[in-house]
Amino acid sequence: MIGVILLMMTWVNLSPIPYLANIIGTTVPALQLLLSILWGYPLAIIFNKKLRENTEYKNVIFALMGFDIAVYNFGLSFAHNLVPVAVIYLTTKLLGPGRNNAIITLIFNMVYLLNGYIQTESEDYDITWTMPHCVLTLKVIALSFDLWDGQKKKEGVVLSANTSKTAVENLPEILDLLGFIYFPACFLVGPTFSFRRYQDFVRDVYPIKSEETQMASQAMKRLLQGLGYLIAYQVGVTVFNMKYMLSDEFGETSIVYRHFYCGMWAHFALYKYISCWLLAEASCIRFGLSFNGYEDTVNGKVSQWDACNNIILMEFEGATKFQHYINSFNCNTNYFASEYVYKRLKFLGNRYLSQFFTLLFLALWHGIRSGYYMTFFNEYIIIYMEKELEALLVQTTIYDKIWNSSAKSLVYVFLKSYTFVFMGWSLAPFDLKIFWKWWHVYSSLYFSGFLIFLPWPLVYKPLLKKALKSYSKKAKET
Structure with missing residues (x-):
């Protein structure tokens, strides 16, 4: 449990993270977040090499990995992320996978998330437990609707092509939910994915062994792109920053310059999100979660690994x-x-x-x-x-x-x-x-x-x- 160990080192002032954050010119929470996102990639390699055969314990493995990342970044506040899991499990058992369950899940999770924002949000960009919770909120709400769609399917209702792919006909167990919610590659910043996809992945529906070379190649490509965008972001925000746009000096420049400066700032500001998504996607691919069928080419069928593509x-x-x-x-x-x-x-x-x-x-x-x-x-x-x-x-x-x-x-x-x-x-x-x-x-x-x-x-x-x-x-x- 590397995250827990690093957190304990922070408590006794032995962690190197504050020193590194000072050198890079960022905050400690931001650097912890980045390291946690990057950590998903070696975890994926370890899982495929050593742990994939443990079919019965996959949910436990993913949940423990996610817990570790959550505790490292948010301490005891990680407990907030357990609440939606417990609630949807109980409401689905009590009410069944229907419309009422979907409505209650949507309202409860949005209210819980908004309350979290009220308690934690400041004028700055905050990295608190609400960051993964906003991703979790979408995943849980989507699951409640997928369960409802699964019930409709059982009743003979004809669903759309997209809805048929995500409909869930069997009620999930608590370990399935924990593995789904805390999946380490994208617990912090996404991307979101359906519970059906997670089930197929855990049950080894995807041809990960036979396509491992292609999978590893695509994962490395996304990893390098993510690192490239991360560097571009760090360079860009030193040149184009919001602090200057709020200054009196900015208002004294030409109106055309101001508009294009604002455009340049926005473009580099978005690189922050793009880099995180690319790095997270690289881990999803390396785990094998991103399999998206085959594409016919001149040389035959080529496996696609873009199901978790967020950009x-x-x-x-x-x-x-x-x-x-x-x-x-x-x-x-x-x-x-x-x-x-x-x-x-x-x-x-x-x-x-x-x-x-x-x-x-x-x-x-x-x-x-x-x-x-x-x-x-x-x-x-x-x-x-x-x-x-x-x-x-x-x-x-x-x-x-x-x-x-x-x-x-x-x-x-x-x-x-x-x-x-x-x-x-x-x-x-x-x-x-x-x-x-x-x-x-x-x-x-x-x-x-x-x-x-x-x-x-x-x-x-x-x-x-x-x-x-x-x-x-x-x-x-x-």
Whole structure:
């Protein structure tokens, strides 16, 4: 139990972590978190080499590994993470795997998480027991809905393709839940994965032995990418930082410089999350949890190991609209929001209303600070405008002419600059959290995003429809 030993060394002032954190220029909790994420990779190698054959004890092994990481990072506060496990086990036994169980699980876990935020959250970026708990919350809520779907399946209800893959027909035992929740590769920062996936992994459904070479290669690739993004983050935040954006000196620079600086800051700030996800994914692959079937190629079938992929790098780096960011960033959380929130709100009969409540859920899931709600509101108004604007443009002859001419390079540069700049504008409140801080940054940017996106439905859309009327494809055909 290395984590427990390191924690005891910290209590008696013998741990080297504070010294190393000072050299690197980070905090002790942040360095402990990073080391714990990295520790998942050698644990995966040890498990595959020495422990995989112990079929009966896999849940116990994973639970103990996760406990060790939890205790090292959060001390006795790790006990908070046991509460949702006990609750869903008891409610499922008492109420059965139906709608009531799913509703109670959702409400209880969100209230428990929000209470944790109230008790622990400050103005800074906090690393407390609520960090893994937010990931745990999604996993438990998803499990309650998967159990409900499993009951529907037993009753003969036809499920969607995605729902059929995750539906759970048999009630999980307590050891299954503990292994699932504390799985060491992604206990701290995700990615999330379904209970069905975990069951298949534990039962050796995936061809890990026969595909170990490919598995190890993909894991190493993700590990190196994660380390590369971690270095880029450390370099980037020393050049582009929020402290400067809050200074009077920043307000004295040109408005164009301020917008692009904010965009650069946001891009490097996101590397913090990307690096953690890549390192965690590397461990998931190395354990064998990420198997995702085979792909047919010229040389035959090649095994795929991207089931726990939380970031699509090429789409993220090449984004030319905000939908690209949504598709490529925090993929597993977006999948949860789509499958377990957005689609379950179909009864509202309005996709924009469903989208609004989905984003509200995600904001609540992140915390109680105003910055989170501002960021997700920004996402809502930007996506709303983008979809309607694109729908208008594709119906015109101008759209086809531009993308079939040499001007498309200039359009690409414009769109890339647009997404780059306004990603910074959107993300600033998320990082600053406190109202007066993000309002100060928005003041220095002259509230540009509000001026562009908020008036769209009442001002820009009617004017643009009128201007493009003569270029309509239908008008030309007539």
